[in-house]
Amino acid sequence: MVPEALGWDLPASSKSAHRRSNSLDDAPTHGKPKNQPSAACYNPLMIVNVALIQMSCSKDPGENLDKALVRIREAGAQGARVACLPELFKSHYFCQTEDHSHFALAEEVPGPTTETLGKLARQLEIVIIATLFERRAPGLYHNTAAIIDAEGSFLGKYRKMHIPDDPLYYEKFYFVPGDLGYPVWDTRYGRIGILVCWDQWFPEAARLMALKGAQIIFYPTAIGWHPSEKQELGNIQYSAWETIQRSHAIANGIYVAAVNRTGHEGTFLGGIEFWGASFVCDPGGTIIGRSSHDREEILLVPCDLDKVEATRTHWPFLRDRRLDSYEDLTRRFLD
DSSP: OGGGGGGGOHHHHHHHHHGOOOSSSOOOOOOOSSOHHHHHHHOOEEEEEEEEEOOOSSSOOHHHHHHHHHHHHHHHHHSSSEOOOOTTTTTTGGGGGGGGGGGGOOOOSSHHHHHHHHHHHHHTEEEEEEEEEEEEEEEEEEEEEEEEEETTTTEEEEEEEOOOEEEEEEGTTTTOOOOSSSOOETTTTEEEEEEEEEGGOOHHHHHHHHOOOOTTEEEEEEEEEEEEHHHHHHHHHHHHHHHHHHHHHHHHEEEEEEEEEEEEEEEEESSSSEEHHHHEEEESSSSEEEEESOOEEEEEEEETTTTHHHHHHSSSSTOOGGGOGGGGGGGSSSO
């Protein structure tokens, strides 16, 4: 149940955030002063158009980067203020196999890709979030999300903390767990946190970002069905993925935006069928925009950041936390 359903009196601007927006034509746009630093432009009480770039990915990094640049430019033309790309968008999801040749895909972050994205961010005055295969040092690699502010500056990066090792998701072969904690950034258009794919199953990560003031948490993702399991388990898996992220929005009173790739990668009878379905949900957990399962799309959704405070004053979960009773959460298991 969301605040309006309870009869809560939200500010008028907040009510537009409940509108489900799958159309690029009906989202508001915003003018803003040019060449101002982010801190001067930051306004926590505003509607921000979020664009999730749902795309298929080829084996060619240059081709994928070019496609991403075109899609971001299209999103900007429709009024997007923040654009987020899927996890590891520059290549096929190479973690389906353990293959040393894939380390050649890694790059420095910041580096050439963030420089290219920074130029586009400056031209469009848009915040860009991009996850990349980071080469930190010989033999040391991360799955890293970079964030670029609307004047093209590299704000920082988040290194994926939770690394899976499941069939066709052999990420531990490639990535070291992150060591930068759970940062959030004040961008021109709001305070943003980024978590990556497998991180979405861990409520502690979302809570820590919320406690640092994040208004929107983005989850760039590469997730899908094993074709052999889809008929039996597909609905259960997809529903669990969506539900856990909606729960983060509710528990923390924040927006959650999850962007996935789409298409089939791997062998014809095996591989992964990435299920798309990128979505945004509001602080009450209501989905206000969702993409299809099987098409490339730009999902543009207006997010009224004023609604974060309005929701939290009616559902004061952060106020009622019992900090004195949670000390055992730092233990692996209570036995």
